[in-house]
Amino acid sequence: MSKQEQVVVAVSGLTKGYSQGGANVAVLNGLKMSIRRGESVAILGVSGTGKSTLLNILGGIDPADSGQMSVEGQDIVKLDAEGLARYRREKVGFIFQFYNLIPTLTAVENVMTGWEAAGKPSNLGDKAARDILASLGLRDKLDRFPEQLSGGEQQRVAIARALVKRPAIVLADEPTGNLDPKTAAATTELLLEQARQFASALIIVTHNPSIGQHTDRTLVLRNGVLEEQQHAASAPEAYAA
Structure with a gap:
C-alpha cells in the first residue's frame, strides 16, 4: 500500500451521550469511519445530529463514552x-466558521502561530507561512492585518494557519458558512487542493450539501451513525440549517 493510500483516521464503535432531563440521550451510536491520507470527506446532517x-472527539477536545479511535x-x-x-498541536488542524484570527497580528504572523504551536523550528516559520499564503493567492496580502482583509481572505489565512504544520488530520466546521456562494466555492477548492498537497485527511462538517460535490466522499450522520451518500446535492432540503 502506498503512503497516499494509508488509512490515517480509523474509528469504530464510537458512542457518546448526554444527560437530559434525567435520561441519557445517545448522540453517537457505534459510529465507524476510516479516512485515507489525502482524502477529503464531507459530513452532512441536520442540526443536533x-x-x-x-x-x-476527533480533535481530542471531548472524550467518547466508548469505542476506538x-x-x-x-x-x-x-x-x-x-x-x-x-x-492537537502536532497532528490536528482546525478550521472554523469564524476565522478566529488574532487582530493585532498580520496574515503571516497569524499563520506562524500554527507553525510554532506544533513545535516546528522557529527560524523556518516565516518562510513556511509566506509560502503557503502565496499558494492560497495571498502573496500581496502577507503583511496585512485581519481587518484589512475580506471575509474570504481571512478564511484563507485561517486555512493556511491550520495546514502550515502539515497535520495528519484537518477538521473543518462549516468553514464557508460566512461566505457568499461564489467565494465559498473558491475557498473550498483551495482548501481541498492544499489538503491533498500536504496529504492530510480532511473532514468537513457542514449543513451545505454542495460541499459534497467537491470532496472525495460524502457521509450523512443519522441516528448516531454515518451513511455513505453518492450524490449529496440531490436532496438539499434534507440538510438545510
Whole structure:
C-alpha cells in the first residue's frame, strides 16, 4: 500500500451521550469511519445530529463514552490530558466558521502561530507561512492585518494557519458558512487542493450539501451513525440549517 493510500483516521464503535432531563440521550451510536491520507470527506446532517460532537472527539477536545479511535496508528482514546494537548498541536488542524484570527497580528504572523504551536523550528516559520499564503493567492496580502482583509481572505489565512504544520488530520466546521456562494466555492477548492498537497485527511462538517460535490466522499450522520451518500446535492432540503 502506498503512503497516499494509508488509512490515517480509523474509528469504530464510537458512542457518546448526554444527560437530559434525567435520561441519557445517545448522540453517537457505534459510529465507524476510516479516512485515507489525502482524502477529503464531507459530513452532512441536520442540526443536533452530533456533527460538532464528532468533530470535537476527533480533535481530542471531548472524550467518547466508548469505542476506538486512532490517527496515524496512535490510539487517541488512551491519551491523557498532556498527550491529547500534544496530539492537537502536532497532528490536528482546525478550521472554523469564524476565522478566529488574532487582530493585532498580520496574515503571516497569524499563520506562524500554527507553525510554532506544533513545535516546528522557529527560524523556518516565516518562510513556511509566506509560502503557503502565496499558494492560497495571498502573496500581496502577507503583511496585512485581519481587518484589512475580506471575509474570504481571512478564511484563507485561517486555512493556511491550520495546514502550515502539515497535520495528519484537518477538521473543518462549516468553514464557508460566512461566505457568499461564489467565494465559498473558491475557498473550498483551495482548501481541498492544499489538503491533498500536504496529504492530510480532511473532514468537513457542514449543513451545505454542495460541499459534497467537491470532496472525495460524502457521509450523512443519522441516528448516531454515518451513511455513505453518492450524490449529496440531490436532496438539499434534507440538510438545510
